[in-house]
Amino acid sequence: MPRVIVRLAESALIDAETLQAWYAEQGAPAAGEKPVGEVLASVEALVDHPEMGRVVPEFGSPILRELIRPPVRVVYRVDPGHVRVVRVWRSERRLRLPKGAKP
Numbered sequence: 001m002p003r004v005i006v007r008l009a010e011s012a013l014i015d016a017e018t019l020q021a022w023y024a025e026q027g028a029p030a031a032g033e034k035p036v037g038e039v040l041a042s043v044e045a046l047v048d049h050p051e052m053g054r055v056v057p058e059f060g061s062p063i064l065r066e067l068i069r070p071p072v073r074v075v076y077r078v079d080p081g082h083v084r085v086v087r088v089w090r091s092e093r094r095l096r097l098p099k100g101a102k103p
Helices: 008-023 029-045
Strands: 003-006 064-069 072-079 082-090
Touching: 003 008, 003 029, 008 029, 008 082, 029 064, 029 072, 029 082
Parallel strands: 003 082
Antiparallel strands: 064 072, 072 082
């Protein structure tokens, strides 16, 4: 499979910043750097392996996939030639689409 372009949606960037801020508020800023660093390494691997994540169980659509890097869940969309990371959440959160939205 040819390489794809990987982009992070603004929502994913905000999620990562929020996650780091939460750890900082808890007095453990270094602990927040580890999961975010692991997320970035996982996202880099998507360039060569866009389908390496599992299908998001809440939707069952092959274009919505996720990587679980405890305690973080990286949700991304696979389209021809590119991948868009849409969420970077704590892994226990369930994913919901806005009303009327399609995966």
